[in-house]
Amino acid sequence: MADDLHEECGVFGVWAPDSDVARMTYFALRALQHRGQESAGIAVGNGSTVLVRKDLGLVTQVFSDADLSAMHGKVAIGHCRYGTAGAKGWESAQPHLSTINDVIIALAHNGTLVNFDDLRRELIAAGIPFRTNTDSEVAAKLIGYFTQLGHHLRTGIRDTMRMLEGGYAMVLIRENALYAFRDPHGIRPLVLGNLGGQNWVVASETCALDIVGAKFVREVRPGEIIRISDDGLKSQQGVEPRAAANCIFEHVYFSRPDSVKDGSSFYLMRNRMGHRLAQETPVDADLVIPVPDSGMPAAEGFAAELHLPYGTGLIKNRYVARTFIQPTQELRKLGVRMKLNALPDVVRGKRLVMVDDSIVRGTTSKQIVQLLRDAGATEVHVRSASPMVMWPCFYGIDTGTQDQLLAARMNLEEMRDYIGANSLGFLSPEGLLGCCPKVGYCHACFTGRYPVEVSKQYWNDRFLEGFEPTSLERSPETAHMSIEELAARSEREFEEAAADEKVAPAAGVAVAAGAPDEKAEQVETGAQPETGEQHV
Ligand code: SF4
Structure with a gap:
């Protein structure tokens, strides 16, 4: 349940010229549906143009069999959305289409760009029109702007990444190529899979690889740009990676339990969290029950650790998804009863432990306790x-402002009283980290230690008095430049690189006449790995 906390989006991309890429994307989006239920969209590149279909609603509501049959192509991307930045109407559904000279591109984005307001203002001042107020459109327009200056989509993406601040995992197509790129901290997830030969997929989670029969290859690296086309898969480092900050809430709640990260399924990690929670906050009770579905792995671990019976005390109505048909005021009063019902035969007369993945606003927990x-x-x-x-x-999760967060407003005893529980316990931050693979994490929502600088404009209205966030790193110099300054710098770098090439080509590297991004790819492909991933 996670107190109705929302991930912003799921993304998917596929390069498979001999397959039904639209249908493959449809099924991948169904696997990623938990990441966003407000809108869905698919864009297909057929070698000469890009077609897109998107609408408000679930994936199954947006696409019919006939829609998919009409979308032939060799490359596709898909997106399912829960929007936090900008408006929520049809225009904000993704993939976002835009044109760069005669080339059509479609972009799909998971995450939030913290500096998109400033960039949007600058682009508008430069005469670039906007249709929406979304950060994704800002990214698309910025890519278009820099691509026109540098004449290559890859340099356009690279220069855009130098300016973007926040958490992002993006997939982009033109008529004959797929691109995937990820923020330099790796906050939002993005994985690479192989369908056999030179057919590739990228996705927010591995569960989307499983459903289309792709084998997990590796994560898209923080700051990396992957390009897949008739030339195969090529990689270049768009921006330098920074301190690793994988979103730890993916481990707690967002990712599907059968998805895998750093060699471990989220199910196993959550089960470990339950064991650790029981060690930290033991309680004597008759029965442990989960808040379905996301509390189940931790509840199993909690019960096993304390040798307590585990059972089902709450039944979830699986078909109450986000919907545009709003309940009446009378039905709304039923609140959580629209989604959950208790099993009196199981819970009557029992001392229960109710395990949830997290408590954010507290309103749902309060209602379930009453139930x-x-x-x-x-x-x-x-x-x-x-x-x-x-x-x-x-960075891409809708937790709202700090005054909406129960733990920011109350101490433990006040929270227990508000929820109406007999006792209340939370896993410690150290305990959580101890249950996850040893990589770098963002855990700012628990600790206030933010990996990407939080600008002052947020301080005024997003934090309660007395709370001061810690920015762990200053943003790089390029993120503070104006768009024009960065464009001038890229131009200078291009000229310097061209001059260097003329003087001294590197030994063993075939330096072709071409743009610097092409050179970068050749340098990387000069040292081929031993795996089947020939061009990475
Ligand atoms: S602040 Fe929390 S939810 Fe947001 S990216 Fe960091 S860990 Fe994830």
Whole structure:
């Protein structure tokens, strides 16, 4: 449940010229549907142009069999969205189409760009029109701007990455190529899979690779740009990687339990969180129940650790998804009962431990506790398999402002009282990190230590008085440049690189006449790995 917390989006891309790429994307989006349920879209490149279909609604509502049959092509991207930055109407659905001279591109984005307002203002001042107020359109327009100056899409993407601040995983197509790129901290996830030979996919999670029969190859590296075309798969470092900051909330809640990250399934990690939670906050009870579905792995671990019975006390209505048909005021009063129902036969007369993945606003937990008491539970002890969420997220998760976060407004006893539980316990930040593979994480929503600088404009209205976020790193110099300054710098670098090439080509590197980005690819492809991934 995660208190109705929302991931912003799921993205998918496929290069497979002899396959039905639109249908493949459709099924991948269905696997990623949990990441966004407000709109869905697919764009297909057929060698001469790009076609897009998108609309508000679930993937199954947006696409018919006939729609997919009409979308032939060799390359496709897809997107499912829960929007936080900008408007939520049809225009904001993705993929976002734009043109660069005669070339049509389609872009799909997961994440949030913290400096998109400033960039948007600059682009508007430069005479570039906007249709939406989304950060994704800003990225698309910036790519167009820099591509026109540098004459290559790859340099356009690279220069755009030098200016963007925040968490992002993006996929982009033109008529004959697929691009995938990821923020330099690796905040938002993006993985690469292989369908056999030179057929490739990229996706937010590995569950989307499984559904189309692709084998996991590796993650798209932080700051990397991958390009896939008739020339195969090529990689270049768009911007230097920075301190690794994988979003730890993917581990707590967002990713599907059967997806895999750093060699471990999210199911296993969440089960470990339950064990650790039981060690940190033990309780004597008759039955451990999960808040379905996301609390299940941790509840299993909690029960196993304390040798307590584990059971089903709550049933979830799987078909109440985000919908545009709003309930009446009378039905809205039912709140969580629209989604969950208690099983009186199971919970009556019992001392329960109710395990959830997290407690964010607290309203859902409060209603579920009441539901269980109404069904006859004698005690309800609430346990959260993640630490207290005290700080807002700026990198692609809708946690709202700090005043909406229960743990920012109340101490533990006040929260227990508000929720109506007999006892309340949270996993510690150290405990959470101890359950996940040893890589770098963003855990700012628990600790207030932000990997990407949080600009002052957010401070005024997003944080409660007395809270001061810590920025772990200053943004790089290029993120503070104006668009014109960066364009001038790129031009200078291009000229210097061209002069260097004339003087001294590097030994063993075939330096072709061409743009610097092409040279960068040749340098990388000069040292081929031993795996089947020939061009990476
Ligand atoms: S602040 Fe929290 S939700 Fe946002 S990216 Fe960091 S870990 Fe994820």
